[in-house]
Every structure is written in structure tokens, then in C-alpha cells.
Amino acid sequence: MQIQAGTLKRKNFLRGGILLTLENLSVNFGDKKALSKINLKVAKGEILFVTGVSGAGKTTLLRCIAGDVNPSKGKVNGIERNIFISRVFQDLRLIQDLSVWENLRLSFDPLIYKNQKEFKDEAVRLCNFFSIKDRLNDNVMNLNGGLKQLIALIRSLLSKPELILLDEPTSSLDTESALRVFELLEKLNEISGLTCIWATHNRDLVKKFNGNIAYLDKGKLIYSGHACFI
Ligand SMILES: Nc1ncnc2c1ncn2[C@@H]1O[C@H](COP(=O)(O)OP(=O)(O)OP(=O)(O)O)[C@@H](O)[C@H]1O
Ligand SMILES: [Mg+2]
Numbered sequence: 562m563q564i565q566a567g568t569l570k571r572k573n574f575l576r577g578g579i580l581l582t583l584e585n586l587s588v589n590f591g592d593k594k595a596l597s598k599i600n601l602k603v604a605k606g607e608i609l610f611v612t613g614v615s616g617a618g619k620t621t622l623l624r625c626i627a628g629d630v631n632p633s634k635g636k637v638n639g640i641e642r643n644i645f646i647s648r649v650f651q652d653l654r655l656i657q658d659l660s661v662w663e664n665l666r667l668s669f670d671p672l673i674y675k676n677q678k679e680f681k682d683e684a685v686r687l688c689n690f691f692s693i694k695d696r697l698n699d700n701v702m703n704l705n706g707g708l709k710q711l712i713a714l715i716r717s718l719l720s721k722p723e724l725i726l727l728d729e730p731t732s733s734l735d736t737e738s739a740l741r742v743f744e745l746l747e748k749l750n751e752i753s754g755l756t757c758i759w760a761t762h763n764r765d766l767v768k769k770f771n772g773n774i775a776y777l778d779k780g781k782l783i784y785s786g787h788a789c790f791i
Contacts, residue, residue: 580724584636587632609757610775628640647722648726658702687745
């Protein structure tokens, strides 16, 4: 698959309204200012890249939105509406001594899927997209880092979230595979209006993106807007 710079076009998601607003958000860990006075809006159906070097505050921002870090000051408006959030953690949190399928099955929810078959069909469909259907019975501990990331992503998507928070979900993948992940998120975004907040320090990926980014440096939001201006 060839994807050229500028082909990752975003549709007009602003018509969907605002999903989240970060208002003067600050997080301190002791003396460490991990985030300082962040103001940011995330539109419904947006794919937003949060970027910046290691230690810039990307994970902390995602953790605030997920509600597992309390702001020292400011707030995240929107999460009180009980948005259904799913996450791909930087450390993946797969169960190493279970198979791929056993890990994916952890996302089965009878409130979302009519039955196990419908769930399995969806899982196979997502695995097929990455040509990894033949890995379903493999033990996760035997997979390479890139495959593990794809499994963590698929597991997260199988819970059919409104908002997915992705923390460096493609750091072990080559740029081509990372773009394939982007392509899948775009498709889901079109089908179901999925909103994505994707933390990455991969500049190649960000450069190919034709949408909004938030650029953090030492906990401060240095730039938010279209990726082409960075
Ligand atoms: N639980 C914590 N306790 C103390 N300091 C923390 C904690 N979590 C993060 N920090 C500090 O806050 C700053 C921002 O960390 P964060 O993990 O959000 O950065 P990041 O941009 O995700 O980095 P990376 O690209 O390495 O994942 C760093 O200086 C980090 O050491
Ligand atoms: Mg991080």
C-alpha cells in the first residue's frame, strides 16, 4: 500500500461538535510540572495527534482524559458525560501467557455483541485487515513488538469505543504499518464517528498527517492546529 504525504485527509469533523475541552489543565507530580495550563478542544470524530519528545507530557495528557490522573489545576470538560473510552497503553497490557485470541476475547461484551460468533467475525475482520489472522492461536509472548501493538489495538477496538486513547500504538511498527493503523482508524471514524487521540513522537507519521495536532514541550502546549504548520 502506498500512501503519500497529504493523502491522510480529514473530513469535516467539526460538524460533529466538541467532545472534550481541556481547560487550563495542569498536572504536577511533586515538584515536577508534567502539564502546564493546557487549553485544547477535541472535536467529535476527530483524529488528533499529540506529539512531542520523550517526557513532554503526552501520556499524562491521555491519563488525565481517561480520568486516572487528577489535574492539579484546571479540568477536562466532557468526560462527565460518561463517554465510552477505550485505551491502547504504552506498555500494551496484554496477558503474555495467553494466546492472541484469548487476549482479544477479553473485550467480548454481551451488551455490544449479539453472540460470540458476531464478536469473532469482527475480530477476524480486524485481524484480516493487518494480515495476521493466522496468528490467532499464537502465544502472545512469542510475538514481536509490532504484532503485540496490533493485538492491543484490535483488542481495544473490539470494545467499540466512542473515544480511543492511543499511547504510542505504533512505536514498534514501520511507517507503512503505522499508516495502515491510521487507515483503519479513518475507516472506523467514517463508519461509527470514532474519535481518536493518538500520542506519538514519530515525526514521519505526523508529517504525513493532514489533520490537527497538539505539540507539547516540557508540559506546555506549544502548538495546536493543522499538522502542515509544524
Ligand atoms: N507518576 C509520575 N510520577 C512522577 N513523575 C511523572 C509521573 N508520570 C510522569 N512523570 C513525569 O512527567 C513528565 C511527563 O511524562 P509523560 O510520561 O507524560 O511524558 P511522555 O511525553 O509520555 O514521554 P514518552 O514519550 O517517554 O512516553 C516526565 O518528566 C515524567 O518523568
Ligand atoms: Mg508516554
